Amino acid sequence: MSEIPSELKYARTHEWARLEEDGTVTVGITDHAQDALGDVVFVEQPEVGAQVAAQEEAGVVESVKAASDIYAPVGGKVIAVNDTLEDAPENVNEDPYGDGWFFKIEPDDTAELDELMDAEGYGEMLESEEH
Amino acid sequence: MTDAPLRRTPLYPAHVDAGAKLVDFAGWEMPLNYGSQMVEHRAVREHAGMFDVSHMTVIDVTDGAGGGEALALLRRLLANDVAKLGAPGQALYGVMLNDEAGIVDDLIVYRRDAGYRAVVNAATRDKVLAWLADRNDEGARIEERDLAMVAVQGPAAIELFETASGWTDVTGIAPFSMREQDGWMVGRTGYTGEDGVEVVLPGDAALALWGQLADAGVRPAGLAARDTLRLEAGLNLYGQDMDETTSPLVSNLAWTVAWEPEARDFIGRAALARERAAGPASKLTGLVMEEKGVLRHGQRVVTESGEGEITSGIFSPTLGYSIALARLPRAAKGACEVDVRGRLKPARIVRPPFVRKGSKVFD
Numbered sequence: 115m116s117e118i119p120s121e122l123k124y125a126r127t128h129e130w131a132r133l134e135e136d137g138t139v140t141v142g143i144t145d146h147a148q149d150a151l152g153d154v155v156f157v158e159q160p161e162v163g164a165q166v167a168a169q170e171e172a173g174v175v176e177s178v179k180a181a182s183d184i185y186a187p188v189g190g191k192v193i194a195v196n197d198t199l200e201d202a203p204e205n206v207n208e209d210p211y212g213d214g215w216f217f218k219i220e221p222d223d224t225a226e227l228d229e230l231m232d233a234e235g236y237g238e239m240l241e242s243e244e245h
Numbered sequence: 246m247t248d249a250p251l252r253r254t255p256l257y258p259a260h261v262d263a264g265a266k267l268v269d270f271a272g273w274e275m276p277l278n279y280g281s282q283m284v285e286h287r288a289v290r291e292h293a294g295m296f297d298v299s300h301m302t303v304i305d306v307t308d309g310a311g312g313g314e315a316l317a318l319l320r321r322l323l324a325n326d327v328a329k330l331g332a333p334g335q336a337l338y339g340v341m342l343n344d345e346a347g348i349v350d351d352l353i354v355y356r357r358d359a360g361y362r363a364v365v366n367a368a369t370r371d372k373v374l375a376w377l378a379d380r381n382d383e384g385a386r387i388e389e390r391d392l393a394m395v396a397v398q399g400p401a402a403i404e405l406f407e408t409a410s411g412w413t414d415v416t417g418i419a420p421f422s423m424r425e426q427d428g429w430m431v432g433r434t435g436y437t438g439e440d441g442v443e444v445v446l447p448g449d450a451a452l453a454l455w456g457q458l459a460d461a462g463v464r465p466a467g468l469a470a471r472d473t474l475r476l477e478a479g480l481n482l483y484g485q486d487m488d489e490t491t492s493p494l495v496s497n498l499a500w501t502v503a504w505e506p507e508a509r510d511f512i513g514r515a516a517l518a519r520e521r522a523a524g525p526a527s528k529l530t531g532l533v534m535e536e537k538g539v540l541r542h543g544q545r546v547v548t549e550s551g552e553g554e555i556t557s558g559i560f561s562p563t564l565g566y567s568i569a570l571a572r573l574p575r576a577a578k579g580a581c582e583v584d585v586r587g588r589l590k591p592a593r594i595v596r597p598p599f600v601r602k603g604s605k606v607f608d
Contacts, residue, residue, distance in 0.1 A: 149266075152469060153283045155560040156537050174586070176539045178282055178473060178560045181586065207281070 116146040116240070119211055123187065123227050124236035125169075130211065131187040133227060134218075139188055142215040143175065143206065146240055151177035154206040159195040159217055166192060166219065168226050173216060175206065187230055190221040254299035255393045255448030259455050263465050271368035273300040276467040285466035286473050286562040289437055290603045293399035294466035295458050300367040303390040303445060304377070307360030314385035315360045322380065323354065324493060324511055326503035330356035334422045336432060339501045340493050341376065342513025346520060347489035348496065349376055351481065353434060355423050360386075362430070364394070364445075366483050380512070393451030397463060398441035398474075400603065406431075406442055409457035415442060436471065438478025438601045473559050476568065479531065479597025485542065486529060486556040486570050494520055495572065497529040497597065525575060527553065531597035531607065532569040538585045540569035540592070545584040548577035548594070555583065563600045570597065 122130045128147035132140045148154065158174040166172045166186040173184040195217040199205060206214040221227070231239065251274040260267060265276035276297065278285060288294045306315045319327040325339030335356050341349040350373050352365045365373045377387050397406045403415045412431065418424050420440075423432035430445040446454065459465065472482070479497075481487050487496040494502075494517065502517065503509070532555065534540055540558030553573035561568045573581075573594065582589040595607040 152278065153281055156539065158537070176560070178539075178562070179469060181539060181541065204283075 116144065116149055117211070118144070118146075118233045118237050120233040122211070123230035123232065125185060125187040125230055126239065127169075127183075127185045129185060129187045131227060131230060133224065137220070137224070138193060139190070139219045139221050139224075139227070140215050141184075141187060141217055141219060142210055143184065144236070145210050147182075148207050148210045148214070151175065151182060152179045153177055154203045157199040157203055157206065157216065159199070160192045162192055162195055164192045166190065168229075184216060186219060188219060188221045188226040189223070190219040192217050193220045194218040252300070254297055255451050256297040256299060256395075256455050259452060260297065260465070265465070265467060268468070270468055271300065271366075271370075273367060275300060276465070278467040278469045279465050282467065282469035282473065283562050285464060285470035288464040289399045289439055289466055289470065289474055290563055290600075291400070293397060293401040293405050293441075293463045294470065295455065295463045296396040296398070296466055296471055297394075297455075298396050298443070299393040299448070299451065301394055302365045302367060302370040302373065303392050303394070304363045304365065304374070305357075305360060305388045305390055306363060306377075307386045307388075309384040309386055311384075314383040318381055318383040318385040319354060319361055319363075320509055321383075321511055322377070324502045324513065324517065326509060327354055327356075327361065329503070330354070332356065333358045334418075334424060336421050336423060336434065338421075340487075340498060341373075342492070342511070342517065343489055344513060344516060346492040346513040346516035348483070348487045348491060348493060349373070349489060351483050351487070351498075353432075355430070355432065357425065362445075368484055391448075392445050393448045394443060394445050395451055395454060395458075396435055396441065396443045397458060398435045398437040398439045400439065402439065402441035402463070405458065405461045405463050406444075409461040409463070410454060418442075436478070436480055437474040438480070438598060439474075440602070473562055476557055476559050476570065477561055477563055477598070477600035479570070479599060481529070481570070482557060491572070492517055492520055492525070494525040495527045495529060497570075527572050528575050528577075529556065529570055529572050530577075531595045531599060532558075532571050532581070532583065532592045533564075533595055533599070533607070534567045534569075534583060534590060534592040536566075536590050538567060538590055540567045540583060540585070546571050546573060546581055546592075547584070547589065548573055548581040549579075550574040550576040553577065561599060563603070564605060568599050
């Protein structure tokens, strides 16, 4: 069973979002997603300063096995990307909720976070996908 | 796909114990990886890894009532000539063709003391068994064997196989030949570009061997690592790099076609001879892309001689960038571009293999 931290919000497309104290939102992919992808070898990040809409393509993660789009869970401006993934893409596999984060967004409307699933809802979605 | 329950190999309990991620492969529940395919890939390149390949189909072909039927049948079915196997223990790689010279399957044929043993793909099992039965005018005996198969591959593979199994002088088995003893067949073959053996043996013996190999330090490796290893080694995968619509001449397998003796009328020969005379339209060759990104099956390739398509693409763990097999216009060479998710990226056409015995081998 994959790890689903209770304090995060989740998108149907397997991104997680964390509202930070400064009002920004950190985004990554879930433990389930990294496990399904297998060894990650490249991450294509959005440009810092780019404007993204919720559920819009913001990046790409490529594993040995497959390429997968990363969607922005909330709309806003990209204010930072995790440059360490350039040289250490394996962080996505090893620490998906920590060192493996992708980018930070300054959200246009934090209410969009409420449209995401909580840990319980995401867990149920994974379970229903398995059956 | 059918809803039939997945088949399990005798090594299934060992895979579960090792925490394998199991997937449906051609109707078999097989290990995709045991955690990280990169780690497993490196283990095979640098030390030794083992693969459960028991899902592959083992078919023994022996003579019928009169004698000579097995050889006669195989000489008609394979584009390579099984008569080249001068003595028991020798093996040969080849393809079976349909009347249009499309590839029905690729296989290894081993000559035994009595008759021959063919190892064919798992995904083509039903088709190949029917193909053999329907064309057996000679009256050879064709028998599928319920045997397990373990591949041990890597620079330390043979030494560790000897430690684990008690077999001796395994290096005395010449590359691409085999030795049979006590119900085991040990072939000096593989699908990784490394030295090693493929062992065909009864299921219970396979489970014991697997445990002894693990104790000796051989790392279990799954289908995912098997795919990156075979592609680095420039080896085709049936159903992906070649199928019933492609001939050996456009699948980098012209070397497996035995045109001599001219009188040998193997199935597909006439169509293949016409294709050779006209000049094949395309070729299967290699691509490397040192830019960020991964080449994938189905991507469009743009060359100065026209367009082609990637048949297999991966990130190469050994090289640190992406490589692929691609079917391209025959004249294509040098620089090209690949449509990676809507963007044309520069790549280079090279002659496979990419990696042999742990090192880069293309120019």
